[in-house]
Amino acid sequence: MRGLRRLAAVIVLVLLVPVGQGISAPVQEIVFTSNQFTPIDEQEWARGTLLAQFTRETGIQVRFITENEGPYVDRLIAEGKAGRGTIDVTGTLHGIFPVLVTENVIRDVAPIQAQIDGRKDRTFYKDLLAVTKVENVQAFVPWMQATYLMAASKEALKYFPAGRNPMQMTYDDLLEWGENIKQATGQRRIGFPVGPRGLYGRFLHGYVYPSFTGSQVKAFKSAEAVEMWRYLRRLWGVTHPSSFLYEFMSEPLLLGEVWVAWDHTARLIPALRQRPNDFVVLPSPAGPKGRSFLSVVVGLSIPRTAPNPELGARLIEYLTRPATQVMTLQGVAFFPVSPEAATAVPTGGLKVVADGVSAQAGARDARTALLPVGLGGRTGEFVPIYVDAFRLIAVQGQKIEDVLAGQARKLEELYRAQNAPCAPPDPAIRPCKPD
């Protein structure tokens, strides 16, 4: 009996000692969650470089947790509902913030924005600040931005349509390019990320749709849209038949399975880092209604239930510093949100990407499309409507008009149920509706 009691005492002591240590020397630790930086290389960089420097400077430890969108959002909402949380700072796409505002999960960050502005060492692009406002609150501080564009191996350039300029490529050029390659080599070498977690849906609603129809939703089943789907069928015919497996286009590019690829900058950059001299980055193509591209804004915010909001604000200040933005560009190829950071000149593969990005944004016929906002808890249903249409039309060969009519009904129901406005380039009608 006595032996047991002694053992119990030892166990209690062992359990108490760490608690005592915690009381005697408070370690400041904050939790930072994101659905960005999920690839393992990017996680390592975020922990080992980006946040390590913050810890060196401030002594505040940062526990960085990155998850896919589903569990990421669920955790934030669960903490909000519980009224008690562990997350101090969170960073995600601007299209997700309306969900967080609707669920009353995050704070109005206007005071933090004012603090940062008060330092007078950085400004933010006006069009980015404009999208931070959600239902009369500032939902986030702009953190970084990204876009999607084309990368091609230099080998492929010799098949580019004669007399045309790749930096001003049209969708017809792209198709002809693919046909030339197929004729010369017998292989289909254009690639798209059509895999389950690939971002092909973004290509459909943010690139090809607005380029052909000038619209993402309103002209969904218009005559121009039907024309566009006919074009996509032909393009699919010169697209690599394994494209349904691709999720990060840097992989098939490096393998040589694909010579011409479209993807998110962060998903192209590994190829350009490994072999900067073998690839070029080109603007996305232009269609009859211009050269549409998506601008992706990533922002930072603080949950209502954050245990250490002041420390969180310090992290936001650090992450949006021009020097940190340059570091982020060099590290993971997300582009700055401050003009002060944009003057830094990148090198190597990153320069190739930066040149492509500015060629895309600076093109005469450029037009920006934005991710849809205001779909609340049903945001995740938007992109699959486009991807399913692609599957029905291009893979299963169903009649274009019928498929578009069916999918348009789903779009209409979604927008009506959420009473959400159209995203640019469509006019901001609420609820948005396909004509």
Place this chain on the structure above:
Amino acid sequence: MSAQAPPRAGRDWTPYLLVLPTFAYLGIFFVYPMAQAIWLSLTDPHGQLTLEHFRRMGGDLYFSQAIRYTLLITAVAVPLQVALGLVIALLVNTRFRGHSLFLYVCAVPIGISDLAAGLIWLSIFTERGYLNAFLGAAGLLQQPLTFLTYERPEWLLGAIILTEVWRATAIVMVILLAGLQLIPKDYLETAQVFGAGRWQTARHVLLPLLKPSLQTALIIRTILAFQLFATVITLAGRLVPVLAGESYFWYSLYRSPQVASAYAVLILGLSSVITWVYLRLLRQREVEATA
């Protein structure tokens, strides 16, 4: 019966105490989430009963294909796994020279996760993969072939089934081998005495005695085949939709835990039915055998 019944006074609680941890574990980690999934799939956000989530599941583009492919893959892969597992188990059981090394080599895939198995076979079948490299080096191909193409769904299925057979035959083999080793040597010796050949012994002595192990192997493999997910996603993306994959996509892509739960409930229902069928089929045989 009454002679074996324990005395009424002083009921022994030890067995109950001993199963309690297992019971609590199963309750917390299986029964509770299962009840929660069923509840999610049947209620709307206001807690009202609804079949809406099942309706959305049934109306989805991928639903009927997911059912078809899941059943098809199960129907082809499971019999192959059991047949091959049985052959290997019988072979190992003959205790030929080097049989233990052979056993270990055959059992290697058990230690490999399904995702890793998918990736291994992806690196074989992809256009720049080992198979094309081999065929090219052997002078059989001028141009690499694309095996994994949307134009050949049957090739995709073949790759998935091959991977599944490679990955899961080993577990069947281990179960059957354990069953074989439980069969007393006397039976085999008796069969020999009566002049039964090797084939006859296997057919009339080993197989009937192996039935319980076969039952276990069949149930485990069929249920796991309904949950098939990672190998399919790696080798065929969503071109070959399967039930567990759809559950995942509804949760993570469409952010609808309710429809994801509806899929989970459907898988649960299918698994229960098939288990019941297996148990029933084998129980009848037992009755015949004892009659």
